[in-house]
Amino acid sequence: MAAVHFLIIIIIIILIPFALSASETESLLRLKQSFTNADTSLSSWIPNVSPCGNWIGVVCFKNIITGLHLSDLGLSGKIDIDALMQIPGLRTISFVNNSFSGPMPEFNKLGAIKAIYLTDNQFSGPIPLEFFSQLGSLKKVWFSNNKFSGNIPDSLNELDFLKELHLENNEFSGKIPSLKQQLTSFSVSNNKLEGMIPENLVSYGANSFTGNEKLCGKPLDRACEYYTLPTEGEGRVYLTGFGIKVILILVFGVIAALVFLSLKNKNQPKHDFSIISRSNSSIHGDQVVQVHVPSSKNSKFSENKSKKGSSHGEHKSESKRASSTRGGSMGDLVMVNDEKGVFGLGDLMKAAAEVLGNGGLGSAYKAAMANGLSVVVKRMREMNKIGRDVFDAEMRQFGRIKHPNILTPLAYHYRREEKLFVTEYMPKGSLLYVLHGDRGTCHADLNWPTRLKIVKGIARGCGFLYTEFSNYELPHGNLKSSNIMLSDDYEPLLSEYAFYPLINPSAVQSMFAYKTSDYTEYQKVSQKTDVYCLGIIILEIITGKFPSQYHSNGKGGIDVVQWVFNAISERREEELIDPELKNDTNSLNKMLQLLQIGAACIESNPEQRITMKEAIRRIEEMQV
Numbered sequence: 001m002a003a004v005h006f007l008i009i010i011i012i013i014i015l016i017p018f019a020l021s022a023s024e025t026e027s028l029l030r031l032k033q034s035f036t037n038a039d040t041s042l043s044s045w046i047p048n049v050s051p052c053g054n055w056i057g058v059v060c061f062k063n064i065i066t067g068l069h070l071s072d073l074g075l076s077g078k079i080d081i082d083a084l085m086q087i088p089g090l091r092t093i094s095f096v097n098n099s100f101s102g103p104m105p106e107f108n109k110l111g112a113i114k115a116i117y118l119t120d121n122q123f124s125g126p127i128p129l130e131f132f133s134q135l136g137s138l139k140k141v142w143f144s145n146n147k148f149s150g151n152i153p154d155s156l157n158e159l160d161f162l163k164e165l166h167l168e169n170n171e172f173s174g175k176i177p178s179l180k181q182q183l184t185s186f187s188v189s190n191n192k193l194e195g196m197i198p199e200n201l202v203s204y205g206a207n208s209f210t211g212n213e214k215l216c217g218k219p220l221d222r223a224c225e226y227y228t229l230p231t232e233g234e235g236r237v238y239l240t241g242f243g244i245k246v247i248l249i250l251v252f253g254v255i256a257a258l259v260f261l262s263l264k265n266k267n268q269p270k271h272d273f274s275i276i277s278r279s280n281s282s283i284h285g286d287q288v289v290q291v292h293v294p295s296s297k298n299s300k301f302s303e304n305k306s307k308k309g310s311s312h313g314e315h316k317s318e319s320k321r322a323s324s325t326r327g328g329s330m331g332d333l334v335m336v337n338d339e340k341g342v343f344g345l346g347d348l349m350k351a352a353a354e355v356l357g358n359g360g361l362g363s364a365y366k367a368a369m370a371n372g373l374s375v376v377v378k379r380m381r382e383m384n385k386i387g388r389d390v391f392d393a394e395m396r397q398f399g400r401i402k403h404p405n406i407l408t409p410l411a412y413h414y415r416r417e418e419k420l421f422v423t424e425y426m427p428k429g430s431l432l433y434v435l436h437g438d439r440g441t442c443h444a445d446l447n448w449p450t451r452l453k454i455v456k457g458i459a460r461g462c463g464f465l466y467t468e469f470s471n472y473e474l475p476h477g478n479l480k481s482s483n484i485m486l487s488d489d490y491e492p493l494l495s496e497y498a499f500y501p502l503i504n505p506s507a508v509q510s511m512f513a514y515k516t517s518d519y520t521e522y523q524k525v526s527q528k529t530d531v532y533c534l535g536i537i538i539l540e541i542i543t544g545k546f547p548s549q550y551h552s553n554g555k556g557g558i559d560v561v562q563w564v565f566n567a568i569s570e571r572r573e574e575e576l577i578d579p580e581l582k583n584d585t586n587s588l589n590k591m592l593q594l595l596q597i598g599a600a601c602i603e604s605n606p607e608q609r610i611t612m613k614e615a616i617r618r619i620e621e622m623q624v
Helices: 002-034 155-159 198-204 242-264 299-311 313-330 345-349 387-397 431-437 448-468 505-510 519-522 525-541 560-569 583-600 612-621
Strands: 060-061 064-070 092-094 116-118 122-126 140-142 146-150 164-166 171-174 185-187 192-196 215-216 227-230 234-237 270-276 352-359 362-368 372-380 411-416 419-424 484-486 490-493
Touching: 064 505, 155 419, 185 198, 242 583, 387 411, 431 484, 431 525, 448 484, 448 490, 448 525, 448 583, 448 612, 525 560, 525 612, 560 583, 583 612
Parallel strands: 064 092, 092 116, 116 140, 122 146, 140 164, 146 171, 164 185, 171 192, 192 215, 270 352
Antiparallel strands: 060 064, 227 234, 352 362, 362 372, 372 419, 411 419, 484 490
């Protein structure tokens, strides 16, 4: 009898996944029925066929449905939220550029959702003020280009993990909530908002607020005529002219006192990064961020070990051993490459850091340590899909890399909720910055031999990655100009490579591979996707233009793919060459040759696209 019970249990365990899969399939079919115009656009959604890998717009990880990307499909009708609630693994939903209308659907019932994209629809009316209260995991909110009205809900402040908020091109009115989060992307432009812009939102720049005639204050060039302060009664006190001046004098007095006190205590030990904002590797505006480095019970132990390892050679191995055993779980740095010396978390905690920029995978800071070494610290919050031991093995494999075109990590810090990834600082910054952000000396050095050198170095780095990580679906996965650092002699070093197996399924779309046509058109990525990304970089280097492909919404920059293919088909290739290169007439044919290689890399159909090996071969054959 016991054997029979055991057999029944085994059969139930085996059948449960199939039952769940069938249930989710039925839920998606119910969702399809709630749409209009879905028979053609969602023709692949049919019964008795697994949604994962077969249904358009369905994103899966290990046969678990994690995302619905139903963009540009001409859909309308009602969105069946009850059906979506039956998909427990769902983390991302996108209905961008469809024809949905009416009030906001009850997406707030999906408590585990992390990203909602509703841009370019016809949704209208107010969003319930408590809409975001039950969406504690929400990170990305894109409601732009609709007809939403009423106040922006204050419940946005309850989203502790919010990183992207786009409400532009709607009909929102009232005042802007004073959002507490440090966002990487934000806009409320072109609405009917009014009043003074909250002080903590000023750093997002004027473009985030333009098109609201009644908004005033920095960063807009429209001074507020008065402040309105609510009193205990029903009326308001209006402070104008002289009153504002008095307040400003008092404020400056307080600031002066605080500065005096801070100078007086400047020798006190620091436990946070002290931020001096200066964007070195980003073309975006400066951003002041107070960076808190997680401490631990063993922080004193770690700091002492760091000091000993840095100042006494005989303690070097002891410091490394302490870091890798206790530090991996208790808060110290784990050194994976000591060619630049050994340091600990205490050294970083005492360093002054500069904001370098915010990318899709995290924020980057420069830290200049007391021993003279400057490093880049990247904070990664989307890398908790694997355990510490596996993560440590991956990091140590990275640390063993020795290649002139690969940026090898020096150390890492592990916590489940976030990781610190430490690499050497490159003074010239990224290729993106040198091409588009610095029109001074650095850009003047970008002649044809230098640009070809950069392309060849990128190709060699890719060749190494395709050997070292040949079994990876995406040996790089996030290949773009902002992830290519330049040494003093313009030798390129690839960064943020081979992260694909480490990143949470809900965050992989922040990688550039997921912004290419491979994913947007075919819902697949492969090693050929890296080839497409290489092609974008080649065209960016040859044309000197910022590619709109780097933006998921296609707004900003130029669509280099369409521009290049149109010019080639009309035999206008020479128009594509960066004007700053055209004086080198002797090398024009070489530039056009490289342009053709780039075009072969961006062939829309991956089956017709050249391989990475072939792209590298053609690039290596080129001569100055």
